[in-house]
Amino acid sequence: MRIVLVGPPGAGKGTQAAFLAKNLDIPHISTGDLFRANISQGTALGVEAKGYMDRGELVPDEVTIGMAQDRMKQDDAANGFLLDGFPRNVAQAEALDAVLKKDDMQLDAVLDLEVPEDEVVKRIAGRRICRNDSAHVFHVEYNAPKTEGVCDVCGGELYQRADDSEETVRTRLEVYHTQTEPIIDYYRAQNLVVTISALGKVDEVTARAMDALKK
Numbered sequence: 323m324r325i326v327l328v329g330p331p332g333a334g335k336g337t338q339a340a341f342l343a344k345n346l347d348i349p350h351i352s353t354g355d356l357f358r359a360n361i362s363q364g365t366a367l368g369v370e371a372k373g374y375m376d377r378g379e380l381v382p383d384e385v386t387i388g389m390a391q392d393r394m395k396q397d398d399a400a401n402g403f404l405l406d407g408f409p410r411n412v413a414q415a416e417a418l419d420a421v422l423k424k425d426d427m428q429l430d431a432v433l434d435l436e437v438p439e440d441e442v443v444k445r446i447a448g449r450r451i452c453r454n455d456s457a458h459v460f461h462v463e464y465n466a467p468k469t470e471g472v473c474d475v476c477g478g479e480l481y482q483r484a485d486d487s488e489e490t491v492r493t494r495l496e497v498y499h500t501q502t503e504p505i506i507d508y509y510r511a512q513n514l515v516v517t518i519s520a521l522g523k524v525d526e527v528t529a530r531a532m533d534a535l536k537k
């Protein structure tokens with residue numbers, strides 16, 4: 323299966339993607355994670371991406387599309403993938419279509435996670451992520467780790483993403499509405515969109531997502 327996950331920052335895309343990818347036995351490809359890995363390794367790509375990310379803006383398409391394409395070409399993605407955070411504007415969606423078409427492939431579904439804006443802000447403000455694995459996500463109130471600052475899963479250090487500050491979140495939400503939301507209409511025209519509510523417990527949302535994808 324080839325799936326795109328879309329939804330505002332804080333919808334739980336990363337959390338859901340990790341579970342869905344495991345259930346469906348396809349790799350979870352997150353452009354945000356790829357950028358963060360490049361930043362921590364100090365690569366040229368990471369240096370270029372960091373300023374945009376810190377401001378909550380999109381990294382330019384020339385950089386992003388090439389990076390996503392390279393990742394999708396790897397062996398583990400030959401039979402499918404779950405894209406999380408890509409595409410994020412219509413130009414990227416068109417580039418993805420072109421790449422797939424070249425190999426006679428197409429997307430199977432676009433899963434749209436819906437969550438009210440006030441909930442998004444609360445989720446992001448309290449979000450803490452494990453340095454070892456970005457799929458290990460906690461929330462200081464809703465899903466607090468047993469020991470403050472320590473990952474329950476692997477003992478890694480929990481941190482707050484630099485772009486999870488209130489000011490940057492506002493920019494990211496605006497970017498989502500103006501640049502990313504239009505891809506939902508783009509994919510609606512291809513009859514690919516399934517929308518589910520991202521409210522509720524993590525496993526409830528995963529079950530809802532699996533149901534929607536089966537249909």
Ligand code: AMP
Binds near residue numbers: 379380386408410414
């Ligand atoms: P995420 O982890 O998906 O929330 O992404 C974090 C940040 O990485 C975004 O706010 C952007 O600055 C950058 N980023 C991730 N994916 C993309 C993309 N597809 N296009 C442009 N920028 C991206």
